[in-house]
Amino acid sequence: MVNKFELLNIREAIMKYEIRSVDIWSVGRTIFLISLIIHLILGMGILLIILAVLNVSTDLFDDTEYYDDEMNSFGLPIGLILVVVLSVSASIFYLLLYVAFGAFYNIISGRLGGIEITLKELAVPAKTKLIPKDKDSVDEDSQEE
DSSP: OOOHHHHHHHHTOEEEEEEOOOOHHHHHHHHHHHHHHHHHHHHHHHHHHHHHHHHHHHHHHOOSSOOOHHHHTTHHHHHHHHHHHHHHHHHHHHHHHHHHHHHHHHHHHHHHOOEEEEEEOOOOOOOOSSSOOOHHHHHHHHHHO
């Protein structure tokens, strides 16, 4: 029969892991997508602010009767193209930077050892009818009856 204190110690087991290497493609793909989303959101926000300021400033300080709607309509498409090109360029730069860092980490961790992390299980999910009991717990229940 298993002692209840032994079961508690098994559940609170501390596991040590070491990150020996990282998958360079997953790092690059993740960094590219995250940086692209962030740059597009920030770029669109900055573009809208700049266009609003320019629109207000031309309305306030335009003392002539000449107002060219055709020239003013080029601001948004050019701004959108600029935001997309700069966002993709910055994302490619971060992709290359983090792929280089990942490759450097793989080389260094292979020689010196990786980052050690310690994990501790905080909570054990409650056993329900959907989750079958362990073989040991089934044996314990049958022995107690």
